[in-house]
Amino acid sequence: MEVPQDNGTPVVADLDRFHTAEAFSARAVVLVEGISDQLALEALARRGGRNLDAEGISVVPIGGSKNIGGFLDLFGPRGFGVRLAGLCDGAEETDFLIGLERAGLGSNLTRAEMERLGFYVCVADLEDELIRSLGAAAVERVVHTRGDLESFRIFQRQPAWQARTNEEQLRRFFGTHGGRKIEYAPLLVGALDLAHVPRPLDRVLDHV
Numbered sequence: 001m002e003v004p005q006d007n008g009t010p011v012v013a014d015l016d017r018f019h020t021a022e023a024f025s026a027r028a029v030v031l032v033e034g035i036s037d038q039l040a041l042e043a044l045a046r047r048g049g050r051n052l053d054a055e056g057i058s059v060v061p062i063g064g065s066k067n068i069g070g071f072l073d074l075f076g077p078r079g080f081g082v083r084l085a086g087l088c089d090g091a092e093e094t095d096f097l098i099g100l101e102r103a104g105l106g107s108n109l110t111r112a113e114m115e116r117l118g119f120y121v122c123v124a125d126l127e128d129e130l131i132r133s134l135g136a137a138a139v140e141r142v143v144h145t146r147g148d149l150e151s152f153r154i155f156q157r158q159p160a161w162q163a164r165t166n167e168e169q170l171r172r173f174f175g176t177h178g179g180r181k182i183e184y185a186p187l188l189v190g191a192l193d194l195a196h197v198p199r200p201l202d203r204v205l206d207h208v
Helices: 015-025 035-047 065-075 090-102 111-116 126-134 136-146 149-156 166-174 180-191 199-207
Strands: 002-004 010-012 028-032 057-061 083-088 119-121
Touching: 028 035, 028 065, 035 057, 035 126, 035 180, 035 199, 065 083, 065 090, 083 090, 083 199, 090 111, 090 119, 111 119, 119 199, 126 136, 126 166, 126 180, 126 199, 136 149, 136 166, 136 180, 149 166, 166 180
Parallel strands: 028 057, 028 083, 083 119
Antiparallel strands: 002 010
């Protein structure tokens, strides 16, 4: 099976072999689209004083929403039967809904029913959630600390992006480099006010 990384480059992986260890050791699995989502949730859990490994919780990147069905088969009621939760982007909600229904976890699921199963949807994506929660100024401080502020300023001057909001520019900036989303996900979580954690991230961890 080909599982794309966050940068869109496919890597070959055998689903069962790659994740059997997690299934045997976990009491709960959180299915997320990519590595940046995994790192964000793990960082948020640590900030909240949780040790996911000690709790028997694995956050598993599935390599894109189209792969959700195979992972639900492996970890869900027809497989290892562990407690499940998940996080996806708004544009990929339908893939998750179809996967949950095909896995026997419901039919004609609404957003509310999906959430009762432990699956939450980002309004746009992870970066959008974090940028809105932090505010553009706070995100720019993280970018500055990381040494990327000049690169961001150059990006802002590109004609296609000059008229966009700072929030839109930042979101696109994180997506312009293959590893940037992965790099910044835990950094942005580290800057969050824990009283203003994005709802999907907060709720998915609460579910497990």
